[in-house]
Amino acid sequence: MELIVNEFNIQQIAESGQSFRWYPVKKGYVVVAFHQVIYLEQEAKKLTLEIIKGDDQIWHSYFDLDQDYNSIMSLLKGQFPYLDQAMVFGSGIRILKQEAYEMMMTFIISANNNIKRITQSILLLSERYGSLLCEYEGVKYYDFPTPEQLRNVSIEDYRACGVGYRDQYLYELIKTINQGHDISSYVSLTDSELKSALLRHKGIGEKVAHCIMLFGYYRINQFPVDTWIKKVLVEKLHANPKALREFIEHHFHEYGGVAQQYLFYYGRFEPKNIS
DNA sequence: GTCCAGGCTCTTT
DNA sequence: AAAGAGCATGGA
Numbered sequence: 222m223e224l225i226v227n228e229f230n231i232q233q234i235a236e237s238g239q240s241f242r243w244y245p246v247k248k249g250y251v252v253v254a255f256h257q258v259i260y261l262e263q264e265a266k267k268l269t270l271e272i273i274k275g276d277d278q279i280w281h282s283y284f285d286l287d288q289d290y291n292s293i294m295s296l297l298k299g300q301f302p303y304l305d306q307a308m309v310f311g312s313g314i315r316i317l318k319q320e321a322y323e324m325m326m327t328f329i330i331s332a333n334n335n336i337k338r339i340t341q342s343i344l345l346l347s348e349r350y351g352s353l354l355c356e357y358e359g360v361k362y363y364d365f366p367t368p369e370q371l372r373n374v375s376i377e378d379y380r381a382c383g384v385g386y387r388d389q390y391l392y393e394l395i396k397t398i399n400q401g402h403d404i405s406s407y408v409s410l411t412d413s414e415l416k417s418a419l420l421r422h423k424g425i426g427e428k429v430a431h432c433i434m435l436f437g438y439y440r441i442n443q444f445p446v447d448t449w450i451k452k453v454l455v456e457k458l459h460a461n462p463k464a465l466r467e468f469i470e471h472h473f474h475e476y477g478g479v480a481q482q483y484l485f486y487y488g489r490f491e492p493k494n495i496s
Numbered sequence: 497g498t499c500c501a502g503g504c505t506c507t508t509t
Numbered sequence: 510a511a512a513g514a515g516c517a518t519g520g521a
Contacts, residue, residue, distance in 0.1 A: 238502060328502085335501040338519065385517030390504085426504045447502040485502075 222270045222277050228290035230313020231263045237314050237486050239436050241327055241340045242365070251357060253347075255279050255320060258355050258362050274355040274362075285315050285439075293476050297483075300472055303457040304480065307487030314482050316441055322404060323365045324437030329390050329424040331432070338383060345382040350374060368398040390424025397422070412440055435478040444469045444477035453488040 235243040235250055242253040249262035249269075257275025261268065270280060281287075294308045326346075331339050343365070350366035374395070379388035398404060407415055415438060419430040431445035446454075446465055454460040460468040473480040 329504095331501095332503040333501065333516080334503085335519080338501080341519095380517085383518070386515090387504090387517085424504070428503060432502075445502075448500095449502065489502095 222272065224268045224270065224286075225266050226263075226268045226284075226286070227266065228294075228312055229263075229266075229268065229284070229315060230311075231261055231268070233311050233313040233486060234315055234317065236490065237311070237482055238336060239432075239482070240317055240319060241336070241343045244360075244362075246358060246360075251360075251362065253354065253362055253364070254283055254317075256352075256354065256364050258357070260357065273357050283318050285318055288315070290315060290479070293479050297473065297476060297480050301458050303453075303487075304484065306491075307483040310491060311483050311486040314479075314486055316439065316478060316482065317436065318439050319436050320365075321407065321433065321437035322368070322398075324433045325394060325404070325419070325422070325425070326365075326391060328429045328432045328436075329394065329422075330384050330387055332387065332424065332426070332429055334385070334387075342383045346379075349378075349382065368395050371395045372399050387424055390422075393423050408438060412442070415440070435481075441478040442473075442475045444473060444481045449488055450481060450485055453484050457484075457488075 231250055234240075235245070240252075240254075244251045244253075246260065247262075249260060251258060251260050251273070255275075257279060258273040259275075259280065260271040260273055262271075263269070270277065290312075294312070297308065298305055327339070327343060330342050347363040347365050348361075350370045351363040352370075354362050354364050356362070372395070374392075376388045376392045379391050384391060407418055410418060412434070415434055416430050419425050419433055420427075425433070428445050428447055431443045434440040434443040435445060446469075451462070451465065454465055454468065455462045458468075469477055
């Protein structure tokens with residue numbers, strides 16, 4: 222399947238740190254999401270999707286193709302030279318609409334961790350407890366394990382996947398879900414209700430909750446503040462470090478999550494000799 | 497060896 | 510309310 226896309230760059234999305242299930246293969250990426258697998262390649266505005274497992278129904282939504290990122294950038298433009306540069310540099314970034322439950326597990330693992338090890342842990346969890354989805358170019362791809370598949374996984378088993386001290390948080394979340402706690406009902410909550418519902422789970426604090434809201438529930442007003450972004454806001458946008466939330470609310474309002482992604486990506490990958 | 501990674505929980509002021 | 514210690518683990 223071929224699509225013509227605007228404000229879309231697979232490398233930028235893959236490196237933006239919102240998904241840990243994009244695997245570099247050949248000249249593109251294998252992407253695993255919603256129990257399905259595709260191989261993606263892009264040449265300028267031409268995006269090629271090769272459906273490996275599943276159908277072509279979910280991907281339009283997954284890639285947020287109904288959202289006009291050009292108009293979002295227009296609204297964010299003109300406030301800070303640094304943000305304007307960030308939007309030029311990362312103009313192909315989009316907010317992926319991912320599965321909420323997977324985002325909860327993923328971002329619990331992400332706390333005080335590095336991207337390489339997060340990716341590795343999620344790969345191990347999937348290979349050991351998820352369903353085999355397909356084989357592509359000699360590599361097998363596994364689904365993210367369901368709560369049911371994790372029912373009998375022990376704290377030690379999680380630890381063996383390299384998640385460190387977050388093992389007990391994963392264990393508690395899975396136990397809660399398998400005891401009947403319905404996290405799918407979270408979708409109908411308001412932002413503040415959703416945030417407090419997420420904060421009730423151990424291992425989910427302010428920053429992780431915002432990531433789950435942004436990537437798992439498509440609350441694109443949510444602006445996760447991590448150590449990187451804090452530095453960018455203070456040093457590049459000259460925000461008052463003691464009033465970051467007010468600063469964010471005032472300048473980015475309903476598109477805070479998108480602005481955050483531009484700033485995060487630029488902060489990490491901008492060419493060294495600029496700024 | 498020390499420091500850090502898309503922080504959080506628990507304890508102490 | 511705010512600040513500090515401790516936390517697994519691999520890589521720089």
